[in-house]
Amino acid sequence: MEGPSNAFPMNGGEGPHSYTRNSSAQRIFIDRARKLIQEAVAEHLDIEAFSSSGAFLVADLGCSVGPNTFYAVSNVLQAVEQKCQSLGLDSQILEFQVFFNDHAxxxxxxxxxxxxxxRRYHAAGLPGSFYGRLFPKSCLHFVCSSFTLHWLSGVPKEVQDKSSPAWNKGRIFYPNANKEVIEAYAAQFAKDMEVFLCARAQEVVLGGLMALTFGTRRDGAPHSQFITNRSLDLLESCLVDMVKKGTISEERMDEFNLPMYYASPQEVKEAVERNGRFSVKKMVEIVDIHPSANPPWRAGLEGLLKEQMQFEDEMLDEFFDSVTRKHEESSILEFAPEASVTFVLLKRNAAN
Amino acid sequence: MEGPSNAFPMNGGEGPHSYTRNSSAQRIFIDRARKLIQEAVAEHLDIEAFSSSGAFLVADLGCSVGPNTFYAVSNVLQAVEQKCQSLGLDSQILEFQVFFNDHAxxxxxxxxxxxxxxRRYHAAGLPGSFYGRLFPKSCLHFVCSSFTLHWLSGVPKEVQDKSSPAWNKGRIFYPNANKEVIEAYAAQFAKDMEVFLCARAQEVVLGGLMALTFGTRRDGAPHSQFITNRSLDLLESCLVDMVKKGTISEERMDEFNLPMYYASPQEVKEAVERNGRFSVKKMVEIVDIHPSANPPWRAGLEGLLKEQMQFEDEMLDEFFDSVTRKHEESSILEFAPEASVTFVLLKRNAAN
Structure with a gap:
């Protein structure tokens, strides 16, 4: 019952490069989502239908290490309690069980x-990929997942296949690559979303809610103009420098690709509609977010570079130092000063 | 919703002193329990009442790190599947969720x-002390716990109180101590069992089963004759040697006590009957077990000695080397060649 083995979790522990200490940007977005979750629960949660069925089960998928996940789930629980109170239900008798999920x-x-x-809940950790079944049938009442679904289940096969027109030679990502590479990544995102939604459709009760937060590029905007992609472009250029210096081989660079894709709000909506098992109850794009001039990539990408590029600690230091320098010298914020984050509220259909 | 903070888990990882590599003795007992669990499920599990209510939920309380816990739960699942098949129920549609519980x-x-x-189940980890609530109400169908309930929630307060007749001066354990010390430990065990059973009574569905395996001393036998207690007595004498040498202070030795108690089958039975929320469906004492001449105490006690005695790695090596020597020189197996293990099957009453 395990999902794909292509699993590179955020840095653990509480050290200087840990996700715990490098997730304040995500926290700002989760703060913004707080009001959205309150509204979502107030307007769309059929708490009366659930409150008789034992505990209220919440899952945070791709929770990483904290502290954001604790903040996110406490937002959900507060919203549910408020809804109970507004209906005159006794929220004190309601028990919560929260599942924190991430790769093993x-x-x-x-x-x-x-x-x-x-805390106001029974806590459990649930190891495994969310691109596969994680829970028994029809047990979850509320699912949240923040900044996780841009991680694909894996790199699209074609971009690593020398005989394919989508072979991504000399690059590690798609934004500046040829059309075929971009299409392969977009197709992988669509396929992964389908797998994700089918698995969740089994696990979420009828009428249950999912609040998903995506880092998105704006509808119609080219991939290469999206701030996060521009930042990853700088990261790619640092690897190219290492190939030129002979620190890493051309072959290794050719084989390495990032398993990430930043969809547009429209692509997210299409994936949900194609799947058909959830209805989009709300979709809010937030665009006035000021992104970091130097994103803390190390917390998220170190594991991947260690595993797939066999980077040792010293090389990691050298590499991320050069990434920081490139960011400081660059003017990416002037080119693309705004990031787009999309909050989507889905409700499990009764239909299928 | 956390239990007592008095938590000293088994050694983690997979190193030479890890629980993973030092739990083969427990495995032998779990092997013996296999047949007992099959019989228990066959005779006492109302699977027809549960199979309509979604997934079948199993918890292993005090699971430690493995591999014994995986073996124990797979025994339970196989027994449940066999029961389904014997009743002509389709065991394939039955979903299992297994919660692995231990201290955080x-x-x-x-x-x-x-x-x-x-694996045939959805897995989750559940951090927290089983001397407190861990799960929502009425959700568990089968609970197992092997060699865990001799760990008390903490050392009885009186044995650390200089003004009490139960002050355990110069000792770390009760078997050779005065009557008051033994009574304080026995009372703590009874109190902890009550807390454990009350918490589980909330969490286990009516008709749900608990299979508990205890390391026990034989009914009526003095504490000092029980093989495990004799072994801990040798361990105590090594600490006394360290006090004599001045390696550790007398005060520290006086303050330190082991939070463990080996009950007799009769004491276990009395605790269950006093609580009244579960019925004893089966109680089997196995006495032809040949214990290890040198139990792997290090996997279980290292954390405790580090925390409470401030033992550094070097001191731990020295201490456990001396414990090994004392065991090799001793004749404890001749004095008490048999260990007693008690398997108890409890069923949640409908009454209260």
């Missing part, structure tokens, strides 16, 4: 150590 | 890494 390689030890000592 | 300080990262890649 995630640092669950740190996650569990950081759990709020006083 | 347990090495869940290793546990999750060692999970069988192909």
């Amino acid at each position: 390689g995630n640092d669950f030890n740190t996650l569990f150590r950081l759990l709020p000592p006083v | 300080g347990n090495d869940f990262n290793t546990l999750f890494r060692l999970l069988p890649p192909v």
Whole structure:
């Protein structure tokens, strides 16, 4: 019952390059999502239908190590309690069980150590890829997942296939690559979303909600203009420099590709409609977010570079130092000062 | 919703002193329990009442790191599938969710890494002390717990209180201590069992089963004759040697006590009957077990000695080397060649 093995969790622990210490940007977005979740629960959660069925089960998919996940789930729980109170239901008798999910390689030890000592829920950790079944049938009432679905289940096969027109030679990502590479990545995103939605459709009760937050590029905007892609472009150029210096081989660079894709809000909507098992109840694009001039890529990409590029600690230091320098010298924020984040609220259909 | 903080998990990882590599003795007992669990499920599980209510939920309380826990739960699942088949029910449609529980300080990262890649259940880790609530109300169908309930929620307060007649001066354990110390430990066990059973009574569905395996001393036998207690007595004498040498202070030795108690089958039975929420459906004492002449105490006690005695790595090596020597020189197996293990099957009453 395990999903794909293509799993590179965020950095664990609480050290300087840990996700725990490098996730404040995501926290700002989660803060923005707080009001959206309150509204979503107030308007769309059939709490009366669920409150008789035992505990209210919440899952945060791709939770990483904390502290954002604790904040996100407490937002959900508060919203549910408020809804109960507004209906005159006794929210005190409602029990919550929260499942923190991430790949089996995630640092669950740190996650569990950081759990709020006083909390309004029973906590469990659930290891496994969300591109596969994780839970028994029809048990979840609310699913949230923040900044996770741009991670694909894996790199599209074609971009690593020398005989394919989508072979991504000399690059690690798609934004400046040829049309075939971009299409292969877009197709992988669509396929992964379908797998994700089918698995969740089995696990979420009828009427249950999913609140998904995506880092998105704006509808119609070229991939190469999206700020995050521009930043990854700088990262790619640092690897190209290392190939030129002979620090890494051309072959290794050719074989390496990032398993990420930043969809547009439209692509997300299409994936949900194609799947048909959830209805889009709300879709909000937030565009006035000021992104970091130097995103903390190390917390997210170190595991990947260690595993697939066999980078040792010293090389990692050298590499991420050069990435930082390139960011400082660049003017990416002037070119693309705004990031787009899309909040989507889905409700499990009764239809299929 | 956290239990007591008095939590000293087994050694994590997969190193030479890890629980993973030092739990073969427990495995032998779990092997013996296999047939008992099959019989228990065949005779006492109302699978027809549960099979309509979604997934079948199993919890292993105090699971440690593996591999014993995977073996134990697979025994339970096989027994349930066999029961389904014997009744002509389709066991394939039955979904299982297994919760692996231990203290938050347990090495869940290793546990999750060692999970069988192909398995018949959805797995979750559940951090927290079983001397407190862990799960929502009425959700568990089968609970197992093997060699865990001799760990008390903490050392009885009186034995650390200089003004109490139960002050355990110069000792770390009760078997050779005065009557008051033994009574304080026995009372703590009874109190902890009550807390454990009350919490489980909330969480286990009516008709749900609990299979508990205890290391027990034989009914009526003095504490000092029980093989495990004799072994811990040798361990105590090594600490006394260290006090004599001045390696550790007398005060520290006086303050340190082991939070463990080996009950008799009769004491276990009395605790269950006093609580009244479960019925004893089966109680089997196995006495022809040949214990290890040198139990792997290090896997279980290292954390405790590090935390409470401030033992550094070097001191731990020295201490456990001396414990090994004392065991080799001793004749404890001649004095008490048999260990007693008690398997208890409990069923959740409908009454209260």
